[in-house]
Amino acid sequence: xxxxxxxxxxxxKPSETLSLTCAVYGGSFSGxxxxxxxxxxxxxxxxxGEINHSGSTNYNPSLxxxxxxxxxxxxxxxxxxxxxxxxxxxxxxYCARAFPGPRRYYYMDxxxxxxxxxxxx
Amino acid sequence: xxxxxxxxxxxxxxxQSVTISCTGTSSDVGGxxxxxxxxxxxxxxxxxxxxxVSKRPSGVPDRFSxxxxxxxxxxxxxxxxxxxxxxxxxCSYAGSYTFRVFGTGTKVTVx
Numbered sequence: 076x077x078x079x080x081x082x083x084x085x086x087x088k089p090s091e092t093l094s095l096t097c098a099v100y101g102g103s104f105s106g107x108x109x110x111x112x113x114x115x116x117x118x119x120x121x122x123x124g125e126i127n128h129s130g131s132t133n134y135n136p137s138l139x140x141x142x143x144x145x146x147x148x149x150x151x152x153x154x155x156x157x158x159x160x161x162x163x164x165x166x167x168x169y170c171a172r173a174f175p176g177p178r179r180y181y182y183m184d185x186x187x188x189x190x191x192x193x194x195x196x
Numbered sequence: 197x198x199x200x201x202x203x204x205x206x207x208x209x210x211x212q213s214v215t216i217s218c219t220g221t222s223s224d225v226g227g228x229x230x231x232x233x234x235x236x237x238x239x240x241x242x243x244x245x246x247x248x249v250s251k252r253p254s255g256v257p258d259r260f261s262x263x264x265x266x267x268x269x270x271x272x273x274x275x276x277x278x279x280x281x282x283x284x285x286x287c288s289y290a291g292s293y294t295f296r297v298f299g300t301g302t303k304v305t306v307x
Contacts (some may be wrong), residue, residue, distance in 0.1 A: 112242075119199065119301040120234070120242065120285050133295045136197070169241055176248050180230040180289055184253060186241035 077102030079187035081170045083155075087194045093157040097170030097187055098150070104128050108173040108181045109153040111144060113166040114189075121166075125173060125181075126153055160194045167191050200225060200286055200299035207305040208276045216302045218269040218286030224297055226267035230289035233262060233271045237282045245284075246271060273304070281306045 083095035097109070110125040124134035126144045134142055143156040157164060167189040173181035201219040208214040218225065218233075225231060231249045234242035244253055246262035249269065259274045269288070273280050286299035 120236075120287075120298040122287075122296040122298060135296075136294060171241075176230075176251070178229075178248065180228075180248075182232050182244060182247040183234075183242075183287075184244045184247075186243075189241055 077172065077185050079170050079172065079185060081168075081187040081190050083168075083190055083192070085191055085193060087160050087192065089161050089194060089196055090159055091194075093160050093164065093168075093192055093194075094154065095168055095170070095190055095192075096152055096154045098152045099172070100151070102172075104148055104151045106175070108133075109144075109146065110171045110173050110183055111155045112169045112171060112183070113164075114169070115163075115166040123155065123157075123168075162194050165192065165194050197224075197290055197294040197297050200288060200297055202284075202286060202299040202302045204300075205303045205305060207307055208273075209307045210276055210278065212276050213272060213274045214276060214304060215273075216271045216284055216286075216304070218271070218288075218299045220267050220269075220288055220290075220297070222267060224288040224290040224294075225264065225269050225286075227291070228289045229264065231262065231264060231269040232287045233260075234285045234287065235280075235282045236285065242285065276306055278306050280304060 081097040105128040108125040111123040170187040171183040172185040233246040236242040250262040
């Protein structure tokens, strides 16, 4: 039973860099994409980006200039960095595993519990 | 890339059926059969309910079904139960540049 455990700083000041890490326990790290999704308070889900074990990435174009997703296969971990944060980046941030469907498109089927990140001066 | 459009809320009595629509464009929902649906209870992480438009992951009740026509995908919950009260989000592939886009979300209320 694969589980995702995520952690990182929960309170940031404007212009700082958000940094979160997600560890994968109980399952294979290869063969999947590893995703980050966020949800502002009272709002909907926004996909941030994803990475596979080889380091191949896909990013949301609206965040791409500020986002870096990296992977550490030796630790079965992947990380999110979001630079120059503002209050608009206040959200619950989720990590998730994306598995390949029959036609090789990946779907997010296992999720972390979420980390609340608040940006405030 | 704008979010896919969903109704803000739908409701039904126990045992009834409700359908949630997810409207996009030919660049996302209409262009690919890569639509998924997620259920989210308050304070919880989303749960995958449907993928590839109409496939159910193991463990998801067959009361949940998905379909697509043109630029609109739909999630139907048959035999509505109290535990189905939650927010539901669609998600679609949107091409190699945008890649993934979520819907605006629908709150399902069981009366």
